[in-house]
Amino acid sequence: MRGRFVLGPLVVLAAASCGSDASSTGAHRSAAPQVEPPARTRIVLLGTGTPNADPDRSGPAVAIVVDDTPYLIDLGPGVVRRAAAAYRAGVEGMKVSNLKTAFITHLHTDHTLGYADFVFTPWVLERDAPAEVYGPRGLEAMTGHLLAAYEEDIRVRIDGLEPVNTGGYRVNVHEVEPGLIYEDEKVRVTAFPVEHGSWPQSFGYRFETPDRTIVISGDTRPSPAIAENCRGCDVLIHEVYSQAGFDRRAPEWQRYHSSFHTSAPELGRIAAEAQPGMLILYHQLLWGSTADELVEEIRQVWDGEIVYGNDLEVY
Ligand SMILES: [Zn+2]
Numbered sequence: 533m534r535g536r537f538v539l540g541p542l543v544v545l546a547a548a549s550c551g552s553d554a555s556s557t558g559a560h561r562s563a564a565p566q567v568e569p570p571a572r573t574r575i576v577l578l579g580t581g582t583p584n585a586d587p588d589r590s591g592p593a594v595a596i597v598v599d600d601t602p603y604l605i606d607l608g609p610g611v612v613r614r615a616a617a618a619y620r621a622g623v624e625g626m627k628v629s630n631l632k633t634a635f636i637t638h639l640h641t642d643h644t645l646g647y648a649d650f651v652f653t654p655w656v657l658e659r660d661a662p663a664e665v666y667g668p669r670g671l672e673a674m675t676g677h678l679l680a681a682y683e684e685d686i687r688v689r690i691d692g693l694e695p696v697n698t699g700g701y702r703v704n705v706h707e708v709e710p711g712l713i714y715e716d717e718k719v720r721v722t723a724f725p726v727e728h729g730s731w732p733q734s735f736g737y738r739f740e741t742p743d744r745t746i747v748i749s750g751d752t753r754p755s756p757a758i759a760e761n762c763r764g765c766d767v768l769i770h771e772v773y774s775q776a777g778f779d780r781r782a783p784e785w786q787r788y789h790s791s792f793h794t795s796a797p798e799l800g801r802i803a804a805e806a807q808p809g810m811l812i813l814y815h816q817l818l819w820g821s822t823a824d825e826l827v828e829e830i831r832q833v834w835d836g837e838i839v840y841g842n843d844l845e846v847y
């Protein structure tokens with residue numbers, strides 16, 4: 533099934549969430565009547581940001597919600613409160629105590645600063661099962677350090693008067709290698725390596741649910757694995773930076789960005805090869821360009837359906 537059923541976000545959960553950015557991105561929110569969402573699988577953009585501390589864009593975090601079960605990809609700062617906002621707006625599966633399963637693309641801070649929040653806040657809100665977290669080498673050590681950092685909090689909650697369970701802050705860490713890494717009755721998840729500068733291991737993920745196939749890039753420079761794993765997938769969620777913005781950057785930053793990230797024209801070529809039903813942009817870097825200009829840079833190369841993602845949109 534291709535993703536032609538969507539002309540804009542199915543739902544924008546919080547009109548205020550996009551603040552000052554809304555004027556530059558509004559052109560990509562179609563006013564056309566929305567059709568019914570896919571029966572079972574929804575994509576909730578919890579955070580579409582970058583390391584830039586943009587108050588309208590939480591750190592990278594996406595939820596794929598199948599029926600009412602959420603699967604998170606990355607845990608950027610703000611992830612739990614964005615999930616709570618989605619729940620308040622009616623996405624039942626985003627109840628904070630439901631947050632249990634997460635897939636980490638790589639260990640950059642912007643993608644993991646919400647990890648402690650993901651471990652502890654749902655526990656305090658009565659999640660009683662351990663979290664299950666999948667990701668690259670180094671995840672086990674990071675998890676151990678976070679649990680150690682908060683050992684006083686854990687001790688006081690468990691030994692004190694708080695009626696808290698003793699299992700919900702625990703984490704089962706799964707350091708994975710490329711291939712099928714997770715399967716249950718709702719989803720199959722495949723990890724594939726992408727090229728993200730000097731990171732020894734950085735993943736993109738392919739999610740196959742009963743009614744949609746979704747590929748998410750994580751952070752990457754142009755990587756052939758994206759098109760190989762999408763191959764006409766329903767939705768490709770991909771990071772991107774503006775070429776015009778890049779051209780204004782200092783040479784040392786250009787060296788960095790071109791090794792770590794993907795420009796709009798490069799993404800256009802990837803999309804032309806991958807042919808997703810819909811391309812959702814996230815982790816956008818504009819550097820003075822507008823959202824419209826960035827989208828146009830992609831359209832010069834690929835004329836498929838492109839949406840400029842904002843926090844708390846649902847597709
Ligand atoms: Zn990032």
Ligand SMILES: [Zn+2]
Pocket residue numbers: 638640728751
């Ligand atoms: Zn990164």
